[in-house]
Amino acid sequence: MPKFNFRERREFGDQFVQFLKDTGREAVSSREALRTIYNVEFRTRNDTKTPNFSSILFTLGQSGRAEVRGDFVRFGKVGAAHAAPSCLSAPRADEVAPRAAPACRDTDQLGLYAHIQPAPSALRAEFIGGKHGVEILSEHDRGNGRIRFPVTPNEPATVSIWVQNNGAEEVTLLGYRALRKQREFTFHDESKVTRQQPRVLQPGDSYSIEARCLTQHYGYYPVTVLFEFTKEQDGPFSIGRFVSAVANSRLAEELGPTAPYRPYQANLRKTVTFITEDGVPPDSSQHPELKQLIPLGFYNYPKDLITSGWHWPCRKSLAAELQFENYQEKFQLLLHLEELQMEVDIRRYDMQDVPMVKDTQNKRLLILEVPGVAENRPSVLRGDHLFVTRSEQRTLPQLVQYKGYVHAVELERVKLGFSPNLLASFVNNLKFDVIFTFNRLPLRVQHRAVELAKKRNLGEALGGLFDRNLETNQEQYDAVQQIVTGMSRPAPYIIFGPPGTGKTVTMVEAIKQVRDSHVLACAPSNSASDLLCQRLLKHLDKGSIYRINASSRDYRQVPEEIKVRPCCNWDDAQQCHVYPSKEKLQHYRVIITTLVTAGRLVTAQFPDGHFSHVFIDECGHAVEPECLVAIAGILTTMDRETNTNGGQLVLAGDPKQLGPILRSPLAIEHGLEVSLLERLMKHNSLYQKGAESYDPQFVTKLLRNYRSHAALLEIPNQEFYDGELQECADRLISYSYCTWEELPTQGFPIIFHGVSGEDQREGNSPSFFNTLEVEALVTYLKKLLQSQGKRGRSRISPKEIGIISPYRKQVEKIRQAITKKDGDLMKLPDIKELKVGSVEEFQGQERRVLLISTVRSCTEYLSMDEDFKLGFLKNPKRFNVAITRAKALLIIVGNPTVLSKDPHWNTFLRYCTAKGGYTGYPYAEESPEEDALLEELNSLHLGSRFPHMETGF
Numbered sequence: 001m002p003k004f005n006f007r008e009r010r011e012f013g014d015q016f017v018q019f020l021k022d023t024g025r026e027a028v029s030s031r032e033a034l035r036t037i038y039n040v041e042f043r044t045r046n047d048t049k050t051p052n053f054s055s056i057l058f059t060l061g062q063s064g065r066a067e068v069r070g071d072f073v074r075f076g077k078v079g080a081a082h083a084a085p086s087c088l089s090a091p092r093a094d095e096v097a098p099r100a101a102p103a104c105r106d107t108d109q110l111g112l113y114a115h116i117q118p119a120p121s122a123l124r125a126e127f128i129g130g131k132h133g134v135e136i137l138s139e140h141d142r143g144n145g146r147i148r149f150p151v152t153p154n155e156p157a158t159v160s161i162w163v164q165n166n167g168a169e170e171v172t173l174l175g176y177r178a179l180r181k182q183r184e185f186t187f188h189d190e191s192k193v194t195r196q197q198p199r200v201l202q203p204g205d206s207y208s209i210e211a212r213c214l215t216q217h218y219g220y221y222p223v224t225v226l227f228e229f230t231k232e233q234d235g236p237f238s239i240g241r242f243v244s245a246v247a248n249s250r251l252a253e254e255l256g257p258t259a260p261y262r263p264y265q266a267n268l269r270k271t272v273t274f275i276t277e278d279g280v281p282p283d284s285s286q287h288p289e290l291k292q293l294i295p296l297g298f299y300n301y302p303k304d305l306i307t308s309g310w311h312w313p314c315r316k317s318l319a320a321e322l323q324f325e326n327y328q329e330k331f332q333l334l335l336h337l338e339e340l341q342m343e344v345d346i347r348r349y350d351m352q353d354v355p356m357v358k359d360t361q362n363k364r365l366l367i368l369e370v371p372g373v374a375e376n377r378p379s380v381l382r383g384d385h386l387f388v389t390r391s392e393q394r395t396l397p398q399l400v401q402y403k404g405y406v407h408a409v410e411l412e413r414v415k416l417g418f419s420p421n422l423l424a425s426f427v428n429n430l431k432f433d434v435i436f437t438f439n440r441l442p443l444r445v446q447h448r449a450v451e452l453a454k455k456r457n458l459g460e461a462l463g464g465l466f467d468r469n470l471e472t473n474q475e476q477y478d479a480v481q482q483i484v485t486g487m488s489r490p491a492p493y494i495i496f497g498p499p500g501t502g503k504t505v506t507m508v509e510a511i512k513q514v515r516d517s518h519v520l521a522c523a524p525s526n527s528a529s530d531l532l533c534q535r536l537l538k539h540l541d542k543g544s545i546y547r548i549n550a551s552s553r554d555y556r557q558v559p560e561e562i563k564v565r566p567c568c569n570w571d572d573a574q575q576c577h578v579y580p581s582k583e584k585l586q587h588y589r590v591i592i593t594t595l596v597t598a599g600r601l602v603t604a605q606f607p608d609g610h611f612s613h614v615f616i617d618e619c620g621h622a623v624e625p626e627c628l629v630a631i632a633g634i635l636t637t638m639d640r641e642t643n644t645n646g647g648q649l650v651l652a653g654d655p656k657q658l659g660p661i662l663r664s665p666l667a668i669e670h671g672l673e674v675s676l677l678e679r680l681m682k683h684n685s686l687y688q689k690g691a692e693s694y695d696p697q698f699v700t701k702l703l704r705n706y707r708s709h710a711a712l713l714e715i716p717n718q719e720f721y722d723g724e725l726q727e728c729a730d731r732l733i734s735y736s737y738c739t740w741e742e743l744p745t746q747g748f749p750i751i752f753h754g755v756s757g758e759d760q761r762e763g764n765s766p767s768f769f770n771t772l773e774v775e776a777l778v779t780y781l782k783k784l785l786q787s788q789g790k791r792g793r794s795r796i797s798p799k800e801i802g803i804i805s806p807y808r809k810q811v812e813k814i815r816q817a818i819t820k821k822d823g824d825l826m827k828l829p830d831i832k833e834l835k836v837g838s839v840e841e842f843q844g845q846e847r848r849v850l851l852i853s854t855v856r857s858c859t860e861y862l863s864m865d866e867d868f869k870l871g872f873l874k875n876p877k878r879f880n881v882a883i884t885r886a887k888a889l890l891i892i893v894g895n896p897t898v899l900s901k902d903p904h905w906n907t908f909l910r911y912c913t914a915k916g917g918y919t920g921y922p923y924a925e926e927s928p929e930e931d932a933l934l935e936e937l938n939s940l941h942l943g944s945r946f947p948h949m950e951t952g953f
């Protein structure tokens with residue numbers, strides 16, 4: 001190997017950068033493209049010997065002349081050596097709670113916060129940096145201390161790592177070792193260097209060490225290697241490298257990142273004055289039949305909420321216990337705080353210099369590509385708006401900003417209606433800077449709801465916030481009878497219990513039985529509202545049910561059953577969801593909406609007493625003001641003297657399943673995370689357990705599980721339900737996979753398939769994906785769907801299978817694999833009915849077979865910051881929901897090492913292993929020796945702690 005010292009390599013690097021500029025290619029940022037230019041053009045210009053590409057790139061990185069992240073390279077000064085990529089400045093990690101999540105439902109949760117990577121700390125630079133002239137080099141250098149090479153299962157792959165002394169004095173190599181053992185890796189060197197048998201490296205010497213990887217499984221195998229040295233006057237020192245081998249299947253390769261991950265860049269916009277020109281909204285939002293009689297205020301937060309730093313009087317209001325007196329004030333403040341956080345968060349999606357083109361089908365619309373919109377990043381729905389300014393005018397002190405209304409969202413692009421002025425001067429590919437906004441409507445209807453609650457004196461309907469002296473009725477009725485007779489009024493009736501115990505079924509039965517009624521049935525998400533509608537359709541005359549979708553809802557996501565028996569507000573002629581007049585709506589016995597869309601009924605001002613019942617399913621999943629949207633202005637409170645016909649509120653849910661989704665850590669800290677259901681059950685004596693049971697006048701606890709095989713209930717029962725849950729499922733279904741040939745152990749219908757995958761990200765999406773897990777899922781799906789009806793097993797159709805993944809990006813990749821990449825699966829006629837979604841989208845749902853891909857995997861270990869890596873897999877409620885959706889078979893695909901760091905997942909993993917359900921990548925619990933890794937790192941004289949160093953950049 002030719003010997004070049006650091007200075008020489010840097011000079012060659014500088015020449016190469018100049019060469020790129022001279023040939024007009026300074027903007028090339030793909031590492032592989034640059035390597036080709038270097039090898040094919042630059043190196044062959046003359047006969048001079050040159051260092052290899054990896055080593056000059058490494059040197060440019062070291063000297064602060066290039067930023068290298070995976071395949072992405074940017075030349076130019078990046079500040080000090082090892083400068084951090086310009087990571088986001090806001091929101092800071094400590095500004096958002098790890099458990100917090102965006103307010104938009106049915107979206108990926110953690111992914112949103114996953115971008116908040118700790119900056120690549122100086123400690124990492126210190127760990128990987130060359131010292132005393134000693135460098136570690138490899139052909140497979142990927143920058144930032146990473147050496148990564150491909151491997152094929154069952155074929156050993158070997159790469160050389162060079163230890164090179166570019167200094168002026170001799171140094172001694174004392175040895176090298178993997179910090180965390182990785183059984184796939186072995187290391188070899190000619191002299192078998194050890195402390196007892198060290199190797200002296202004279203100035204200019206190189207010494208080669210071979211890293212060899214052999215694996216039987218597809219996977220990502222990372223190992224952190226420490227090279228230890230000593231030098232006469234300077235004493236001992238060490239240099240680290242993150243070595244990894246990757247065995248990818250073809251599918252995994254195809255699904256890999258489409259663009260290098262670019263984390264959010266702080267926006268550099270200066271303060272300018274904007275003149276706004278309004279755009280053209282889509283038709284349906286202009287002339288609805290349903291008149292808007294109660295105006296909806298804007299409820300903007302007071303501007304001084306930011307400037308005064310919400311010290312006083314906010315803190316006092318927040319700290320105060322919730323009373324009916326402060327009900328409105330406290331909830332409105334919490335909603336303002338939540339909105340402030342949403343404003344901070346949405347900024348990361350802003351774009352600069354993006355072209356728009358005219359829509360060829362509708363010349364009045366412009367098309368904007370928005371990468372990430374398909375996965376709700378940013379969440380953009382029909383009727384929402386955004387602002388654009390002309391990029392070339394960016395530096396002007398006064399700017400015209402054009403408001404564009406979203407007419408349609410199609411995959412990665414949106415169609416926008418702008419002012420005629422902009423259209424008149426528009427030419428295709430004109431570039432714009434884009435500022436996204438979020439829809440404030442959900443916040444506004446919640447503000448109005450808490451205001452109405454106060455005005456209409458709903459204190460008692462909200463569970464007797466201050467008057468708890470309600471007469472109790474000791475008679476034992478079952479839940480349905482209680483609801484039918486309305487005995488709990490004015491207090492709400494609560495149905496609660498573990499998953500699959502029939503809460504929704506009980507609610508549907510009660511709705512069926514309440515005669516002479518007008519019912520509003522709601523749930524927080526579209527999917528749970530659809531479920532209510534689907535179940536009601538089985539029992540009620542379809543002419544008596546009406547499902548109102550928000551005008552922004554994508555019709556393609558409405559379940560077929562609701563479309564086929566048209567009982568929803570889709571208008572074929574207008575091709576949009578419409579709001580019929582109040583008079584028409586009053587004829588329906590049951591109206592079903594999401595909680596937020598119920599606000600539209602409030603605005604329409606139905607006559608007092610029109611709605612006799614409000615049923616809210618999955619109530620624990622909504623913040624209290626959100627529940628209130630479907631109550632305040634809808635139900636009148638029953639009063640024994642003045643209004644005996646007052647309405648009945650029925651809430652169903654499980655406080656152990658998913659709670660409300662919030663962004664603001666302040667709002668969470670001060671109670672917005674506590675749902676109405678949870679607050680009533682925790683703090684209201686009516687709903688507390690008496691000596692033996694709950695008072696059936698107000699509450700029913702359901703404990704018989706009609707959904708799942710006993711093996712599936714074991715862990716949730718033990719971890720969350722004190723063993724009270726009883727197995728009552730129909731065994732024809734729940735035992736239907738007990739003899740499936742793919743089960744590691746017959747009779748135990750759970751497969752825990754260990755995959756040593758890799759966390760990946762692409763483009764500007766902070767969400768993670770893991771293509772090796774997709775590969776494993778696809779293999780199981782084929783086995784399930786292709787070999788049907790064997791060994792007494794009933795046939796299964798795609799609609800009886802569900803796949804859950806906590807990350808939006810993984811959901812997208814799985815869908816792609818099933819419907820576009822895998823030739824066998826995409827051919828299946830009903831494959832589109834196989835639901836793939838986040839845990840949120842599966843709350844309340846069930847499938848005969850359920851697969852879960854947990855995504856997060858080991859990356860470069862330097863610390864064991866498992867908290868960060870696990871992210872929202874760590875949330876017990878999410879864990880509980882995910883593993884309780886299956887009736888007969890549950891398959892988990894994930895990394896056991898990572899999952900075992902969470903107590904619940906670890907219990908589950910141990911359980912599966914003990915029962916013989918574990919398969920895939922061989923996994924053994926970590927030895928205490930491995931757990932001592934952190935201590936060892938801390939003893940390397942590289943600083944006192946190693947937080948967050950494992951994350952890839």
Ligand SMILES: Nc1ncnc2c1ncn2[C@@H]1O[C@H](COP(=O)(O)OP(=O)(O)OP(=O)(O)O)[C@@H](O)[C@H]1O
Nearest residue numbers: 498499500501502503504505654706707843844845
């Ligand atoms: N009394 C019953 N007899 C037989 N099957 C029942 C009974 N009650 C409910 N089921 C069935 O049990 C399953 C779960 O019911 P349901 O969805 O209502 O439960 P849930 O408590 O709402 O669940 P989750 O908490 O997951 O939302 C459904 O398949 C339902 O048909």
